[in-house]
Amino acid sequence: MTAELLSLVPFEVREPVSLAEHRQALARRAAWRLEDAPAEVVIRWAARTFGARLALTSSMSDAVVIDLFAKHAPGTDVVFLDTGYHFPETIGMRDAVAATYRGRINVVTVQPEQTVAQQDATHGRDLFATNPDGCCALRKVAPLDAALAPYDAWASGLRRDESFARSITPVVDWDKRNGKVKINPIARWTQDKVDAYIEKNNVLVNTLLMDGYASIGCFPCTRRVSDGEGTRDGRWAGTGKSECGIHLVSSS
Ligand code: SF4
Numbered sequence: 001m002t003a004e005l006l007s008l009v010p011f012e013v014r015e016p017v018s019l020a021e022h023r024q025a026l027a028r029r030a031a032w033r034l035e036d037a038p039a040e041v042v043i044r045w046a047a048r049t050f051g052a053r054l055a056l057t058s059s060m061s062d063a064v065v066i067d068l069f070a071k072h073a074p075g076t077d078v079v080f081l082d083t084g085y086h087f088p089e090t091i092g093m094r095d096a097v098a099a100t101y102r103g104r105i106n107v108v109t110v111q112p113e114q115t116v117a118q119q120d121a122t123h124g125r126d127l128f129a130t131n132p133d134g135c136c137a138l139r140k141v142a143p144l145d146a147a148l149a150p151y152d153a154w155a156s157g158l159r160r161d162e163s164f165a166r167s168i169t170p171v172v173d174w175d176k177r178n179g180k181v182k183i184n185p186i187a188r189w190t191q192d193k194v195d196a197y198i199e200k201n202n203v204l205v206n207t208l209l210m211d212g213y214a215s216i217g218c219f220p221c222t223r224r225v226s227d228g229e230g231t232r233d234g235r236w237a238g239t240g241k242s243e244c245g246i247h248l249v250s251s252s
Contacts, residue, residue: 047073
């Protein structure tokens with residue numbers, strides 16, 4: 001039944017609306033209303049709507065969205081997935097963020113169920129080389145989904161200009177897999193706008209960004225990019241894979 005038809009049905013004879021349906025409708029309305037809103041307005045709306053049941057995820061490439069949350073949604077939990085395959089620079093960035101923003105945001109480190117050594121023993125050595133989708137499912141998707149269980153909504157720093165796959169990223173989305181509202185407050189930002197924000201606000205960046213990397217993930221699956229390559233061309237290069245699976249746009 002369409003929404004228009006549903007509005008004609010007397011309330012008392014409607015099917016009960018589940019929490020997931022309620023959240024999905026909320027996401028759809030907010031996506032329309034906030035499409036052109038500045039990032040800080042989107043973040044303040046999310047903080048007002050979800051309170052402590054809102055989390056931000058970060059890959060620790062830069063602290064732009066963390067800085068925005070510290071200013072406009074202080075106290076938010078920032079979930080960092082420690083896959084066991086991070087560059088030392090990324091772990092250092094995580095620690096620098098935690099120290100710099102102490103008291104304003106809470107860095108929560110999440111780890112997969114198995115260590116890399118345990119995974120090697122169970123699934124074979126270097127699963128990232130033989131089955132990267134399986135490796136991401138175990139080391140990224142499953143631990144993130146478990147970590148998001150206490151929250152109603154989560155946010156990320158996804159941007160439309162990062163790749164073709166991300167070019168339709170809504171400012172507010174519906175995360176069907178987790179049944180949560182997904183917020184992408186800088187979805188419409190360009191790289192130039194990100195760089196200007198970093199400069200103006202003296203925001204922390206991962207030192208790998210100054211060493212030829214444009215997007216930072218696990219070290220076995222990330223390489224430097226050359227002039228003319230896209231932001232995410234250094235991720236899973238040559239495999240045809242472009243996403244780990246945690247950021248699938250669901251188009252509510
Ligand atoms: S990015 Fe590579 S190493 Fe990291 S979880 Fe995915 S496949 Fe494994």
